[in-house]
Amino acid sequence: MNIEQIYREESGRILATLIRLLGDLDLAEDAVQEAFAAALAAWPKTGAPANPRAWLVSAGRNKAVDLLRRRALLESKRDELARLNTLAEQVADVPEETMLQDERLRLIFTCCHPALPREAQVPLTLRTLCGLSTEEIAHAFLVPVPTMAQRLVRAKQKIRDAGIPYRVPADEELPDRVETVLLVVYLVFNEGYNASAGDALVRRELCGEAIRLGRLVHGLMPGEPEAQALLALMLLHDSRRDARTTESGEIVLLEEQDRSRWHRDQIAEGLELVENALGRGARGPYALQAAIAALHAQAKSVQETDWHQIAALYELLWQVQPSPVVELNRAVAVAMANGLSEGLLLLDALQERGELREYYLLPAARGDLLRRMERWEQSGEAYREALALVSNEAERKFLQRRLAEVQGKI
Amino acid sequence: MQYLLLIYDQESQWGKLNEAEQGKMMHEYGELTKSIQQSGHYLASSQLHPVSKATTVRVRDGKKLVTDGPFAETKEQLGGFYLIEAKDLDDAVAIAARIPSARLGSIEIRPLVVRERVAA
Numbered sequence: 001m002n003i004e005q006i007y008r009e010e011s012g013r014i015l016a017t018l019i020r021l022l023g024d025l026d027l028a029e030d031a032v033q034e035a036f037a038a039a040l041a042a043w044p045k046t047g048a049p050a051n052p053r054a055w056l057v058s059a060g061r062n063k064a065v066d067l068l069r070r071r072a073l074l075e076s077k078r079d080e081l082a083r084l085n086t087l088a089e090q091v092a093d094v095p096e097e098t099m100l101q102d103e104r105l106r107l108i109f110t111c112c113h114p115a116l117p118r119e120a121q122v123p124l125t126l127r128t129l130c131g132l133s134t135e136e137i138a139h140a141f142l143v144p145v146p147t148m149a150q151r152l153v154r155a156k157q158k159i160r161d162a163g164i165p166y167r168v169p170a171d172e173e174l175p176d177r178v179e180t181v182l183l184v185v186y187l188v189f190n191e192g193y194n195a196s197a198g199d200a201l202v203r204r205e206l207c208g209e210a211i212r213l214g215r216l217v218h219g220l221m222p223g224e225p226e227a228q229a230l231l232a233l234m235l236l237h238d239s240r241r242d243a244r245t246t247e248s249g250e251i252v253l254l255e256e257q258d259r260s261r262w263h264r265d266q267i268a269e270g271l272e273l274v275e276n277a278l279g280r281g282a283r284g285p286y287a288l289q290a291a292i293a294a295l296h297a298q299a300k301s302v303q304e305t306d307w308h309q310i311a312a313l314y315e316l317l318w319q320v321q322p323s324p325v326v327e328l329n330r331a332v333a334v335a336m337a338n339g340l341s342e343g344l345l346l347l348d349a350l351q352e353r354g355e356l357r358e359y360y361l362l363p364a365a366r367g368d369l370l371r372r373m374e375r376w377e378q379s380g381e382a383y384r385e386a387l388a389l390v391s392n393e394a395e396r397k398f399l400q401r402r403l404a405e406v407q408g409k410i
Numbered sequence: 411m412q413y414l415l416l417i418y419d420q421e422s423q424w425g426k427l428n429e430a431e432q433g434k435m436m437h438e439y440g441e442l443t444k445s446i447q448q449s450g451h452y453l454a455s456s457q458l459h460p461v462s463k464a465t466t467v468r469v470r471d472g473k474k475l476v477t478d479g480p481f482a483e484t485k486e487q488l489g490g491f492y493l494i495e496a497k498d499l500d501d502a503v504a505i506a507a508r509i510p511s512a513r514l515g516s517i518e519i520r521p522l523v524v525r526e527r528v529a530a
Contacts, residue, residue, distance in 0.1 A: 113499075114465075115465035116478055117478040118478075158462065161463045163496075164498070165498035167498075169500065170500075173500070176473075
């Protein structure tokens, strides 16, 4: 393994270990960078050590001691010196594997602490647990690099100054705090999956990172069926990635997707996970969405899909997460299960309430049902409404194609 | 009688002062503190970290809601305070959630700036 690979795969863990040892995120980050710099200088001459991670942790720890010593000399601060002494007392060899799980779990809870703004929780998690660089994160979220760097710096300052702890919350806190952790992972995935714009490649990488995080969270908290369900949900969605767009980047709807291009290994894993989670009583938003995704994954075609069950699952989802977007999805499932006009009635009611006025998918869904009902003029009207609201280029192209199609029928 | 003197200012204004002006103000603060310590008025004082370091706790229907930042609504007025020593923010949040007014209003947690005492 070369240093670059080790950096990619291990820097997150090394960082977690050093944060535990040093109790300071900033200092630990500097120490990780310095440790890798030392490795770049030493390994080509001495050869890579047998246990690169242990080597890097120990190098990082020594670099941190140097950094603190320099700072202490500069500012002759008493608490820096005190910290230095405790650090020097700590054993040189770090008990590796046993500590590791626990450290990363603590770090996740710190990065996803509710006292941090959401816009910082997500990048901080990617930075510290996935080892993504500030540049990569900024690129993935379409934010200028200095803005993202600023956000990360502020978050780290708040962790330090407000005393956000590095520990797993107490039992009575755990359900709420796990909810935030899962939401952060889900947001990372969605950012990649619903490519709102930008470089498709980086976006796909975000899905990969979210799945990695999901595996980590599930592995760290095997007792949480919702964590398991979230991993299942992401795998099942991600399995369709290659079939979802054409080579030129145009959207391919579920019914037109070449299902032979769905990744069967991910589906198999996702199905097993979701069945297990449901069996253990998971009925939260991730479990229900995963159950819906599982039904799609198992169906040979849109016609052979169990739409009745999907509509029922959306009904349950609406009960735990009463949002108009869930209602919209439920209406579409009802249309497929019970008939187009019944679904259209639900969509019309939703439109009258006006909550989704800015959301292009509502008129797009109406346009689609009206198209299937061969009410061409009304369908065209709905597609035009959707086009006025859509912001993503691929989706705009898709809607224009549909509009041209129905206009041709008039 | 005991009185709480609350210091309100615009955080951004402080940043606009140059180092000499900041130093002058800090010196004035030091002098004031010394003076009211000598006159027997002084009980406690501290500088707060800026609002970006704040956390707000509310309790609604028995459920604790923790959010980033100060989010007191304009219709809420400052009604009291506790100065506590807590292990970390989670510890402080747990205590804040036990304050009865957390059920009706909100409790803003502001970390204090810790300064090392200058040896006399």
